[in-house]
Amino acid sequence: MRLTDLCLFIPPIESTKLFNNTPAIGLRIASHYVTIFWLIGFSLIYFPPWLAERGFSDVEVGYILAAAFWAKVPFNLLLGHWVDATGARRRWIVLLSFIVALGIPFLWFELSLSLMILVWGITGAALAVSSPLTDNLSVLARKTPGFDYGKVRLWGSWSFILAALVGGQLFQAHGIEWVLYLMIGGAVLVLVSGVCLPDLRAPAGRFKRFALWDVLRIPGYKMCIVIAAILQSSHAVFYGFATIHWQMAGIDSATISLLWAEGVLAEILVFFFAAWFVKHLSVARLFCLAALSGVVRWTGLSLSTELPVLIGLQLLHAGTFALTHLAVFEFISQRIPPQLTASAQTLYDIVNAAVVFALAMMLAGALYEYCGGQAFLAMTGFSLAAMLLLLIGTPKLLSDR
Secondary structure: OOHHHOOOOOOOOOOOHHHOOHHHHHHHHHHHHHHHHHHHHHHHHOHHHHHHHOOOOHHHHHHHHHHHHHHHHHHHHHHHHHHHHHOOOHHHHHHHHHHHHHHHHHHHOOOOHHHHHHHHHHHHHHHHHHHHHHHHHHHHHOOOOOOOHHHHHHHHHHHHHHHHHHHHHHHHHHOOOHHHHHHHHHHHHHHHHHHOOOOOOOOOOOOOOOHHHHHHOOOOHHHHHHHHHHHHHOOHHHHHHHHHHHHHOOOOHHHHHHHHHHHHHHHHHHHHOHHHHHHHOOHHHHHHHHHHHHHHHHHHHHHOOOHHHHHHHHOOHHHHHHHHHHHHHHHHHHHOOHHHHHHHHHHHHHHHHHHHHHHHHHHHHHHHHHHHHHHHHHHHHHHHHHHHHHHHOOHHHHOOO
16 A cells, blocks of 8 residues: 555545535534644643643643654645645545544653653644645635635634633643643544545646755745745744743733633634735735834844733734734635645644744743743844845745735
């Protein structure tokens, strides 16, 4: 059996027109976003303090979190090619979901640093790769009349908010150990919703070489993914240590969960009005707004832990994350041939999460242990670097459509 046939035993749920109309397709993809971001919400916000509670140092937490990003390199390199070679998306997403559902229960055991890096490296990578592959499924679904990516994707953001709020309440009432129960339940739901995804396909690619080489030749693509990777990696200190930093400043868990929720609410507004943004702003202008938001947000977080300041700065998540995400989705939708979109999406994920973000997360752990909240200033540097690249970027990226 070939590797590209590995997941072909999973039957598609496409037997009636009920499952093939646009609302049903949108609902099924939205449901998977809900389960993915429920699990990502718990692992992103509460997994670092859970690791700290288990006795891992700030540097070790940084290494554990970075392991998942490094492991995404082989996941993405192989999956991107196989997905485009077969034209299928859903069955590979189900395989990744199965790895997540199998791996997370192992976190319950008392693991050494090396074993924790191994287990979370594989499990976290599978979870993280599921999200861009679902985005890629949405790229194909976008060709279905009436499908609105922004309004489908925002349900994932709502789920992230729910995870933040529920996790905060349980953390405060019952302690951090409850987080792992919710992560295990979330992993099961990710698998169930993955099985229910529509089996949308692009034409199977016939490649004489790795499909990534064809993607890299597309004008503007390399500049797009480098800028996006730098902007997304500027969240490293925030994702890894914001909860810990705010706890040390005396902010209670319930308030911290509301701060996380506020940022995602701002993100939801961007996704709700995504059609307006992509109609009126080029990819380069979306990136520019994201970079400016980062300069203000990360500088502000380095200077203050006062609650009114944090409330204002969290609104800028709409820029630092959502506009960057929207810019990449729009570039891939508009400029990448359908038979190469999975490779384009996964290569971006490699550069973003597996290379730049992994390095940034390791840097974040060391910086936070050394200088605390001043580590956010390094993330300001990332945003400034993205702005510099925009100034010297290729005409293909900087030009309006």
